[in-house]
Amino acid sequence: MTKVINLIVSPIALSAVLMGTTLWLIFVWVPTETNQGAVQRILYLHVPIAWGAMMGIIVVSAGSFLYLWKKNEIWDRLAVASAEVGVVFGGLALLTGMIWAKPVWAVWWTGEAKLTTTLILFFIYVAYLMFRAYFPPGTQRQRLAAMIAIIGAIDTPIIYFAANLWSQAHPPLITGPAADSESSLGTSLGVVLLASTVSFTLLFILLVKMRYEIRKSEDEIKHFKRNHQLDSAVLNNISQARGTS
């Protein structure tokens, strides 16, 4: 019985209920926007997902900075967990953005500053994860990865500035049917967006927490294995010594 109660009040259940409600709000409750049509509904997913990606980058940089400072494994695990979730959110943000842009701006992709910045950051954090996968395990890997994450964070304003300057020199091609029209939705847009942001934030935290715990277990298993190998090596040595004596 307590198991059932625990499940009902668990964050996972809360997240599921919130996400269900959000989907109902997006696809049933909120009226269709008159200028852009049904495609506008993707905004309610796109904005919170992009927000999640941004949170990912902030947590990776903060975690990496704290790791370099305090040298505590906790921060490294937090950084890598949030990088993984952040990259997934970033990829989804790019994808949903493109699906929205095609009917509204008439192009899948354009040189707009926010798009360019998101894409470059996506690549930087993919490289961060690949670096971690390729580098031999140990504290040096964690230290170098933390530096890469911080370099990415420092590069962000420079990338945005450059992309902004670039898009001024090459005005983005925004010529779709409803590119400049005002939204016909009033407060309901804000309500749905808020609900969706809350549920995606919770989902983000939940995924990071799960990934963090898996990471922790992985580290513990490695630790046990290493100790076990040491133990058996010591035992072997002892038995060999006994055999020879």
Next chain:
Amino acid sequence: MRESLAVIWAIGRKDLLLETRNKDVIVAVSVFALLVLMIFTFAIDINQVNAKLTGPGILWASIAFAGVTGLNRAFALELEGNTLEALMLAPISRDLIYAGKMFGNFLFITAAQIIVIPIFAVLFNLAVLRWEMLVVSLLTTIGFSAIGTLFAAMTIRVRAREVMLPLLFLPVVTPLIMAAVESTSHVVNDSSWPEIYQWIQLAIAFDIAFIVISAFIFQQILED
């Protein structure tokens, strides 16, 4: 100050001396860059109209790709000869090792550009040989070697090093490549200095930011 410069010069000179003996990096980088240029002249039908439009981008893409292949060698030679330990044992601070290696890389990429840019001017029929281009090329090469040396040091112990370095290097230097491409395109279009200058400013900001950060964190990279 004078001693520091002497150390930087000594490390740079050592790399240059090795390079004059086997000519590995400069030849490889220049030939690679020229090959990329040649492929683009076939991929895009270059004529008087589109040369100004596409040329600057193609030039810097080829230098960036070729530069990475050169940077891959920067620490590979030290690792093969087991001389990295010797460098680290030397009674000099780690940021001077960084500055010395960066200086060496800067010289290699500059040498490659001295070969590549005139040939680019001929192939694309563009008047790039102006003093503004010297500033653009200098600032871009400083940025490339600052970030490149740092990442090359980071990736020496990585499996599949040749793949990992461009994956880290290219996204981070994208703003610098944008600045180089835009200012070069102002140069070929005969724009006035203020128009070029806004991009030059960006390149300067990028260079300063990454030289400071790299010198700061390089010490931690070589620690085991």
